[in-house]
Amino acid sequence: MTETYALEATHLTKSFPGVKALDRVSLRLKPGEVHALLGENGAGKSTLIKILTGVHRADDGTIAIDGRDREISSPIEAMAAGIGVVHQERNVVPEFTVGENIVLSRMPRRAGRVDWNTVRSEAKRCLALLDLSIDPDTPMTRLSAAQTQLVEIARGLYTETNVLLLDEPTASISANEADRLFTVVRRLREQGKAVLFVSHKLEEVFAHCDTVSVLRDGKAVLESSPLHSHSRDEIVDIMVGRALAALEVPDRVIDDSAPAVLEMRGVATSVGHHDVSLAVRSGEILGLYGLVGAGRTELARSILGLDRITAGSLEVRGSAVTIRSVRQALQDHRIGYVTENRKEEGVFLGQSVARNIAVTVWAKLERALGFVSTKSERSLGATFVGDLDIRVSSQSQLVGELSGGNQQKVSLAKWLAAKTEILIIDEPTVGIDVRTKRSFYDLIWRLADEGLAILLISSDLAEMVTLADRIAVMDQFAITGELDNTHDYDSMSQSIIRLIHGTQVA
Amino acid sequence: MTPETQQHGVVRRVIATPRFFLAIVIIALVIFFGSVKPAFFSGPFVIAPLLTSVAIFTVVGLAQMMVLSIGHMNLAVGQMASFGAMFMGMSYDLWKLPLLVGLGIGLVAGAAVGGLSGWLVARTGVNSFIVTLAMSFALIGLVPTAYSALATGSAFIAKPSGLDVIGRDSFASFCFAGYCGPNAIPIIVVPAIVVMLIVGYLYARTRLGRELLMTGSNVKAATLSGIPTGRRIVLAHALSGLLAALAGFFLASSTGSFTPGIGDEFMLQSFVGPILGGTLLAGGYISVSGTFLGIVLTLLIRKGLDLFGVGIETLNVLLGLILIIALSTDRIRLLARRRSVKRVQQTDALLIEGNPL
Ligand SMILES: Nc1ncnc2c1ncn2[C@@H]1O[C@H](COP(=O)(O)OP(=O)(O)OP(=O)(O)O)[C@@H](O)[C@H]1O
Ligand SMILES: [Mg+2]
Numbered sequence: 001m002t003e004t005y006a007l008e009a010t011h012l013t014k015s016f017p018g019v020k021a022l023d024r025v026s027l028r029l030k031p032g033e034v035h036a037l038l039g040e041n042g043a044g045k046s047t048l049i050k051i052l053t054g055v056h057r058a059d060d061g062t063i064a065i066d067g068r069d070r071e072i073s074s075p076i077e078a079m080a081a082g083i084g085v086v087h088q089e090r091n092v093v094p095e096f097t098v099g100e101n102i103v104l105s106r107m108p109r110r111a112g113r114v115d116w117n118t119v120r121s122e123a124k125r126c127l128a129l130l131d132l133s134i135d136p137d138t139p140m141t142r143l144s145a146a147q148t149q150l151v152e153i154a155r156g157l158y159t160e161t162n163v164l165l166l167d168e169p170t171a172s173i174s175a176n177e178a179d180r181l182f183t184v185v186r187r188l189r190e191q192g193k194a195v196l197f198v199s200h201k202l203e204e205v206f207a208h209c210d211t212v213s214v215l216r217d218g219k220a221v222l223e224s225s226p227l228h229s230h231s232r233d234e235i236v237d238i239m240v241g242r243a244l245a246a247l248e249v250p251d252r253v254i255d256d257s258a259p260a261v262l263e264m265r266g267v268a269t270s271v272g273h274h275d276v277s278l279a280v281r282s283g284e285i286l287g288l289y290g291l292v293g294a295g296r297t298e299l300a301r302s303i304l305g306l307d308r309i310t311a312g313s314l315e316v317r318g319s320a321v322t323i324r325s326v327r328q329a330l331q332d333h334r335i336g337y338v339t340e341n342r343k344e345e346g347v348f349l350g351q352s353v354a355r356n357i358a359v360t361v362w363a364k365l366e367r368a369l370g371f372v373s374t375k376s377e378r379s380l381g382a383t384f385v386g387d388l389d390i391r392v393s394s395q396s397q398l399v400g401e402l403s404g405g406n407q408q409k410v411s412l413a414k415w416l417a418a419k420t421e422i423l424i425i426d427e428p429t430v431g432i433d434v435r436t437k438r439s440f441y442d443l444i445w446r447l448a449d450e451g452l453a454i455l456l457i458s459s460d461l462a463e464m465v466t467l468a469d470r471i472a473v474m475d476q477f478a479i480t481g482e483l484d485n486t487h488d489y490d491s492m493s494q495s496i497i498r499l500i501h502g503t504q505v506a
Numbered sequence: 507m508t509p510e511t512q513q514h515g516v517v518r519r520v521i522a523t524p525r526f527f528l529a530i531v532i533i534a535l536v537i538f539f540g541s542v543k544p545a546f547f548s549g550p551f552v553i554a555p556l557l558t559s560v561a562i563f564t565v566v567g568l569a570q571m572m573v574l575s576i577g578h579m580n581l582a583v584g585q586m587a588s589f590g591a592m593f594m595g596m597s598y599d600l601w602k603l604p605l606l607v608g609l610g611i612g613l614v615a616g617a618a619v620g621g622l623s624g625w626l627v628a629r630t631g632v633n634s635f636i637v638t639l640a641m642s643f644a645l646i647g648l649v650p651t652a653y654s655a656l657a658t659g660s661a662f663i664a665k666p667s668g669l670d671v672i673g674r675d676s677f678a679s680f681c682f683a684g685y686c687g688p689n690a691i692p693i694i695v696v697p698a699i700v701v702m703l704i705v706g707y708l709y710a711r712t713r714l715g716r717e718l719l720m721t722g723s724n725v726k727a728a729t730l731s732g733i734p735t736g737r738r739i740v741l742a743h744a745l746s747g748l749l750a751a752l753a754g755f756f757l758a759s760s761t762g763s764f765t766p767g768i769g770d771e772f773m774l775q776s777f778v779g780p781i782l783g784g785t786l787l788a789g790g791y792i793s794v795s796g797t798f799l800g801i802v803l804t805l806l807i808r809k810g811l812d813l814f815g816v817g818i819e820t821l822n823v824l825l826g827l828i829l830i831i832a833l834s835t836d837r838i839r840l841l842a843r844r845r846s847v848k849r850v851q852q853t854d855a856l857l858i859e860g861n862p863l
Contacts, residue, residue, distance in 0.1 A: 325729070325732075325734070326729060326730050326731070326732050327732040327733065327734050329732075330732040331732065337730065339730055344724075344726055344727070345724075345726045345727050345730050346727060346730075347724075347727060348720055348723040348724045348727055348728075348790070349723070349724070350723050350724075350786075350790045350791065351719070351720065351723050351790065355716065355720070359716075359720055359728075359731045359732075359733070360731055360732055362713040362716060362717065363713065363732075365713075366712075366713045369712070370708075370711075370712035370713050370714050370715075371711050371712060372711065372712060372713050372716065373711075414731065418732075
């Protein structure tokens with residue numbers, strides 16, 4: 001007897017100019033299974049999901065739902081076929097409220113009018129599934145990147161679907177928030193729904209998925225294999241296409257007597273921080289850990305003058321400063337800031353890769369009459385396309401055409417190019433694949449060895465414990481403690497969790 | 507990539523642009539008009555006036571393109587032109603200043619009102635549409651009032667020496683060893699070409715031009731990349747005002763007097779040119795040559811239909827239609843631009859693989 005699949009895609013092929021994003025890829029999702037779709041940045045995962053949801057059309061191949069062939073040529077048809085999705089890129093309408101965004105795909109109506117009470121109650125229901133207490137009337141613009149991501153997930157849960165496709169839903173949220181999502185996923189599995197899950201965080205993949213498929217350069221290199229018959233390293237090797245050496249954490253020597261280059265003393269801000277004291281020395285990586293909404297990004301923004309510091313002092317290289325803009329931070333104080341929000345604040349989707357990377361260094365490349373040579377721009381770009389292994393068909397490719405992870409690399413590259421002395425990095429490896437993460441870690445260590453002072457904000461605890469020299473923990477807009485990093489994941493994570501919950505209990 | 511494949515790439519890239527399409531249509535129209543009405547090729551009566559208006563309106567189009575590059579609009583181009591021109595007229599008529607000094611004063615005046623709009627937009631965050639609309643109303647009131655108070659007969663007619671050379675002469679008046687230049691080519695094309703080259707250089711080669719485009723592409727990301735976006739917005743609007751005033755000067759020099767109605771015809775044309783030529787309304791992408799070709803096309807249609815005796819009202823209806831087509835293709839073009847970039851890359855890739863495409 002042949003099994004019926006909740007969703008069966010056969011030999012899907014899709015070419016974009018210059019790249020075959022999918023090459024005869026098949027995917028089978030059984031009812032009641034959580035299926036991991038893995039692969040490096042640019043492997044074709046999002047393209048596959050976009051084809052299954054009618055965003056793109058396949059050049060070739062068929063899709064069957066519950067054993068019957070279906071044409072899916074628009075997102076509406078995908079919805080009608082019972083396919084729900086959370087896309088990798090945010091698709092919210094910033095002018096709308098949280099509630100409106102959640103029910104956008106099907107506005108509740110009564111007598112031809114939008115039924116606002118149902119909008120609110122439905123939105124509340126979806127948010128409650130994720131244990132979220134955001135008021136449905138909050139405007140989207142007031143949410144952080146992580147909260148936006150959570151709303152996006154809530155929206156994916158709004159309509160009843162038999163198949164739920166999740167494209168890196170956990171990329172920009174921390175483990176706690178992700179756990180609530182997995183509770184929902186487990187419930188869906190019990191109800192016999194099929195879930196496809198894309199992630200670069202292998203820990204959660206192994207903890208929550210049953211089956212795995214792997215894409216590499218647009219080809220399926222592993223199709224619907226039981227996940228637990230593989231080891232983690234095996235999966236990584238399959239994704240990369242060769243054996244990947246284990247990550248070596250270097251022995252870093254920090255000169256404790258060196259003066260701090262960036263220091264905050266008793267800082268309070270207009271957005272609600274109080275009594276924040278921090279210091280980063282040259283050559284040091286200070287991690288700033290906390291839950292979503294703890295106020296870490298906001299602290300970075302206030303260092304850059306995007307939010308106001310109302311009390312205390314900010315000192316750069318020993319002298320108190322007032323910074324009013326990123327430009328001033330860059331030019332006068334050599335401070336760079338990699339945003340957590342690549343699509344809105346990090347990259348210029350309609351501009352070339354070369355320009356996206358060179359934007360911070362035009363002032364340096366500038367010659368007489370404001371002349372900037374395209375050649376110097378490109379040679380700079382080539383360095384980073386190489387170093388970070390950014391998958392582009394050429395440097396004149398528009399960044400909007402790159403895969404999500406590759407866009408993230410571009411957003412990072414422009415600040416590495418700026419060669420600042422102090423670098424604030426906010427969630428740098430969101431959506432970046434395992435291999436690139438390693439080369440990125442190596443790069444960060446190298447930069448720190450060269451004397452760069454780094455303030456690292458990350459919700460990825462493993463990343464924190466790997467990269468940072470010291471870890472400061474923030475909760476509710478205040479620093480609750482600081483730890484020397486022993487690089488031992490278990491003991492560090494326990495101490496950190498204690499620091500977070502310590503204040504919540506108190 | 508071998509040089510040969512690179513050449514293929516270049517050729518394809520050129521073919522894929524709206525510029526190429528415009529050029530084809532323009533050539534076809536010239537052949538059509540010329541063969542049906544041979545009078546079309548009469549140098550001093552048709553071609554020379556046509557080139558004069560092309561020169562003037564290209565500058566008008568570039569004035570609008572400046573603000574389009576940052577994703578803004580300038581609905582007051584016409585009024586900024588008449589405002590700048592008014593200062594030139596006053597310089598010549600009331601203060602008896604020489605040509606270039608008066609020109610400089612007028613350009614500064616144009617840049618100042620433009621800069622003021624830009625400052626208001628940057629400062630208040632109000633949409634440039636609204637700010638420049640308000641600006642145009644203010645100037646519509648101000649300029650004629652100033653003229654009726656200061657000018658005799660509501661126009662400044664004093665001409666400094668050299669004004670007619672720019673606005674009225676052709677190369678026929680430049681003779682060397684008994685040979686004179688063609689009378690079909692007016693002198694005014696020279697400064698217009700210089701302006702095109704400068705604006706082209708600004709966007710293609712300089713930091714400032716790139717920063718304007720980045721601001722247009724994503725203003726938040728631009729601010730967070732260290733670009734002083736507020737100042738760039740002011741600059742774009744100021745340059746828009748300056749070019750508008752320059753266009754006003756060109757128009758006045760060709761008609762021979764400075765009047766309050768100088769920019770009345772500018773606004774519609776200023777959008778048609780850039781948008782037909784591929785400049786995106788949303789910002790982040792411009793084309794100088796496209797703006798030029800867009801202007802040539804619309805003026806050519808105007809001139810050609812004029813020869814057939816079609817009235818000005820019909821012409822305006824037609825111009826409106828062209829604008830609608832241009833605007834609705836704006837969005838399509840945004841997609842097509844992406845696609846064309848890709849198509850080029852695809853062919854490059856095929857060629858690299860040795861596929862004899
Ligand atoms: N609209 C597009 N135009 C051109 N190329 C595209 C487009 N969308 C995707 N691609 C290309 O297709 C390939 C696959 O991209 P895709 O987004 O599917 O990768 P992914 O596996 O989701 O990667 P990531 O982990 O970074 O999200 C990439 O090389 C990308 O550059
Ligand atoms: Mg993706």
